[in-house]
Amino acid sequence: MPPTCREIGVSARTLRVLKVLAENPAAKRTVKxxxxxxxxxxxxxxxxEYKIRTDLATLEAESFITSHVFDEVTVYGPGPLLPQLAFKFFGSERQVLEASMIRCQQALAQLPIGDSSGK
Structure with a gap:
């Protein structure tokens, strides 16, 4: 039986935020x-937005997601403990969640990181 939200230290809303985060394209993985x-x-x-920001901060503090800042916009991606959370909580949905977050990580890797040269 999968653990409850309380057992893994996050609320049901926070898990819904994680699910929505995983299902959205990389460009929309921002607070807005x-x-x-x-x-x-x-x-x-x-x-x-305040509640979502709080949930994202909780997920990041628990190492389920990470954040990257590009041109003053924070984009969220998978964290080192996300596979553990997916395995423990989501069970059969684990592969779907992991695949979504892997796509997120790949998309983040392709985003241009600005430098001071203006290139």
Missing amino acids: GVTNAMAAVYPDADMT
Whole structure:
């Protein structure tokens, strides 16, 4: 039986944020992108940017996701403990979640990182 949200130290909303994060294209893995996606997927839920930012910070603090800043925009990607979380919590959905986050990591690797030369 998969552990409960409380056993792994995150709320159900935080897990929904993680799921939406994994399902979105890399360009939308920002606070605003996740907030908009959460509002679309869960229209009856009270989703504010502050709550999403808090959930993303929780996931990052637990090493389930990482953040990268590109041109003053924070983009989120997979963290080192994400496969463990996926295996423990999501069970049969693990492969889907891991594949989504691997695509996220690959997309992040392709994003241009600005340098001071302006290139």
